[in-house]
Amino acid sequence: MSAGRTEEDAARRVTEPAKDDGHGRSPYERDRARVLHSAAFRRLAAKTQVHTAGTDDFLRTRLTHSLEVAQIAREMGARLGCDPDVVDTAGLAHDLGHPPFGHNGEAALDAVAAGCGGFEGNAQTLRVLTRLEAKVYAPDGGSAGLNLTRASLDAVSKYPWPRRPGRHKFGVYPDDLPVFDWLREGAPAGERRCLEAQVMDWADDVAYSVHDVEDGIHGGYLTLEPLLADADERAALCADVAAIYSTESPGYLGDVLVDLLADPVLAPLARYDGSHRAQAALKATTSVLTGRFVATAVAATTARFGAGPHCRYAADLVLPRPLRARCALLKGIALRYVMRRPDALGRYQRQREILTELVGVLAERAPDVLDPVFGPLWRAAPDDAARLRVVVDQVASLTDPAALAWHARLIPG
Template identity: 60%
Template sequence: MRKQHEGYDEHDAERWVAEPVKRPGRTAFARDRARVLHSAALRRLAAKTQVVTAGSDDFVRNRLTHSLEVAQIGRELASTLGCDPDIVDAACLAHDLGHPPFGHNGERALDQLAAEIGGFEGNAQTLRLLTRLESKTFGPSGRSVGLNLSRATLDAATKYPWPRRDGERKFGVYDDDLEVFGWLRHGLTDQRCLEAQVMDFADDVAYSVHDVEDGIVAHSIDLAHVDAERAQYWQTVREAYLPEATDAELDEGWQRLTSLPYWPSGPFDDSRRALGGLKDLTSQLIGRFCTAAEQATHARFGRSRLIRYEADLVVPDGVRTEIALLKGVGMFHVLNSPERQKRRAIQRELLTELVERLAKTAPRELDVPFAADYAEATDDGARLRVVIDQVASLTDPSAVAWHAQLST
């Protein structure tokens, strides 16, 4: 096997099920990235909601374009820190694979439906998909082990490295996936590796700047209004992201952003110049946030090459505030609009009815792989989990189509 990126060892490159090396010139981590990139689950993200419903606009992002942008940001930041860029790239591409139809809204609906079997969480579903549901490799028993990624890449893709705990909505593994979770996290506590922290930060950066960009182009966000009505925006920021932030801290963060030389100086008018200026804003903000994190991390840990559990990503408080402000503006205008709230209620009802109807007819209406899983399930809870897996795998349009078909 080709020597891994400097600092990583055979333990990091190990796979749950050993495989022969078919192309010795590639590292295990380059193979991981290729497996995620070519997966069916990644392709399906093209028709899954990011913020605006997938397919409703030619410009705005979907889960696939968002994941590609996160991967670009994460890969570059990883390179500056000394992490293997393929590990972070693969983790970024994989970070949203477990999201069901209709994004976080669908996630909440499925969580309620799966309450008695451990709930539903997009990150736990990602691990399940990477290690079980996505067809690539099979173990000695004949059971699918998913993409069979290396330990380091799976660890980097694990945003919440713990099972569900009382009072916590976010978690990274279901009870029936604890075997592979124990393998990849052997000897570790709740600490996240540096690569996972880079993935998570790249997601936050992309989310913050691109949702605002999409909102401006859709004419649902006017940055000039923020100054005039700060109180309601700051309330959204505190409710969703920074509960302890004071008005003064948020005011100072907003002042820093609006004082930047590339901040828009007038209303968006759909012209090429306005579009170019907006694109420059997003790229400049990404550079601002990532450079600050890179410099702060190197300053604290004092080494040019940082990997795995040798360091934590250091994000200055001011940068966290600026990112939260942008996310809050996007949430206030887009996610919380009355029209969107009405649509979200309809989507949750649709998924609820779809799960209930599939549970009654299964395995007849399930795709072949899920029908096989259903046949092997040993109790009602396991059978419900298979139905949830099936629905979570659907795109937004296919969920609507399945619901319509089962309603006739």
């Protein structure tokens, strides 16, 4: 057992026979392998990160993003003394519940799933890991999904609470509360996240902020020139960030933004031309920014909690105020100049229509039109809300191309 971990951490909800494959793998190594070999993980290759999957071979998909999050989380967790396989598993698994078309698809499914508790990618991830993936069955005949250890499931729980008024993010649907309560056994009272979940969440923010800007620069969707030249544009960006990504005031964010734009490491972003040398310079910028975000968090955490090793609830990740602001500003740059670019708005609207219409036609024609995994679940569902949840599970499982193909087949013209 890893240092600081207990038998309860390594427990699986459904007891499995002991395995001896000659490799002596830890329970957490097995967890990582189960996620890597899952169908849900493979489907991430054709799911949108920010740019529609398949539109540019350079740009990231949910799969490449997840691999990068896992690598950042593993390195950061190892420096803090976390079990590297636990944080790696969390990074690989954290987006398994995301539907077609990224956060745009998430919003569409949340609206049509109001009758069964809404939709949230992180709550769906828990459902995929503990119910929808085909791996282990419980003695009562129900699916246990991948049947990961308690420590790994807790590490995936970015938002360890059910839906509540006024809170957009949540991590569990009502009918998944039994497994959620099981994985939270031993956690402190309240909503505190384990250290591994905090590490994964920060790795996600780092990858999201740095890599989406990199993709935007490479794709020609953004340039830093407006921010360098126009104080009003800088103020507008800071207002966006304060409204969506940060609790800091626009004034404080403005001061941090000035320092960020003056950082020589960003210079290659202002003169990018797509050449081999420019790509190398852009990659160097990405590497330096990622390294800073990781190293600063590790240094601040060890300064407060000691050298460790730390795991589970022995420490919390410390993120200094300027660090959080810099990350939020990079996320805001991607939001303002990539996700909100005018030519994308019509496509976003059409994507929402496609998913809404798919849920409608599947709910009307189920179970015959559902695939062999979800048809029996629909038949076994006890009420309309449960049947709607199965339909939403089906649509959420689709890749971007599959969602388009299903829509074309079921709603021609």
